Amino acid sequence: MRSSITTEAVVLTVTDVGEEDRILTFLTPDMGLLCAAATSARNLKKGRAAPLDLFVQTRLTISIPGKEGKLKRVGSTEMIDPFLGIRADYRRLCAASYMGQTAAHCIQEDDPSSGTYDLILYCLRRLDTAAAPFGVMLLFEVKLLREMGILPEFTHCIKCMEVMGGEGYLDAGRGGVLHRQCSAGEYKGILSGGDLAVLRYLSERSLSAVSRLSVKEEDAMRIFDILHPFSAHHLGYESKALKMLKR
Ligand SMILES: [Zn+2]
Known part of the structure; x- marks a missing residue:
């Protein structure tokens, strides 16, 4: 017997099948990822955004076989x-x-994910109002790692356990930052004291508070490039869209 559910959702991925059908992945606040097929989705409104286009926030009814x-x-x-x-x-x-593909990798079906849903919506709104990409992606990455419970340690050195006063190396394998003298010196990315302060602010403050933080796009990109290998390592995933953005 078929049943149906009604939910709010954001379209994360779209795969066209044949002439008129598509299979979609949605992120929902209460049911995690939802995968569903739609018929004639591309014909709904030619030339304009339709409720089942990529990144559209929509309210929908899904029938469950x-x-x-x-x-x-x-x-x-x-x-x-x-x-x-x-x-x-x-x-x-x-x-x-990049954010949609990464969230689709991290969230499961029937995995309540209201924190990630709110995060995706917040980041899409920022991008929609012309915010620079890497500032938004850095915020997304930090908050997602926190949601997943794998945020690196940015406050204390993971070797000597003392508070980080200035710069530090991020050790992806060990999950946190190290003083220069505490590291073996083989790490590529050095985060300045200011970079670490930005990362702590983004990780600890609410979404409404972080919107007041202004980080130059070149700095956001540099910090993102140091943090991202940690995320790719621990999430076991690398988005194709990131390569397209950097091309
Ligand atoms: Zn140390």
Whole structure:
């Protein structure tokens, strides 16, 4: 017997199948990832954002098949926010793709993820209003690692346990920062005292508080480049969209 659910969701990935069908991955606040098929999704509104386009926030009804192994199907849809500003800019689109692909890798089906859902929506809103990509991606990465419970230690040296006063090396394998004299010296990325303060601020403050922090895009990109190998190592995933953004 079929049943149905109604939920708010963000479209994270879209795979076109045949002429008119697509299989979509949604991030929902209460049910984690949802994978469902939709018929004629591309014909809904030609030339404009449709409720089942990538990164659109939408309210939808999903019918759940009674038989195991059959795909869920999208029923009615109602667009909440199309985030049209993201679509208008290649770099912002790459940044949104990076966040969508990474979240789709980290969240499971039936895994309540309201923290990650709020984070994705917040980051999409920032990108939509022309925020620079790496500032948003750095915030996303720090908050996602915190949600996953694998945020590196930024306050104390993981070898001598003393408070970090100035610069430090991030050791991806050991999960935190080290004083220069406490490291074996083989690490590539040095975070300045200011960089570490930014990372601590992003990790500890609420989303509404971090919106008041202004980080230059070149600094956000440099800090992101040091933090990202840690994330890729611990999440076991590297997004293709990041390579496209850097090309
Ligand atoms: Zn130390």
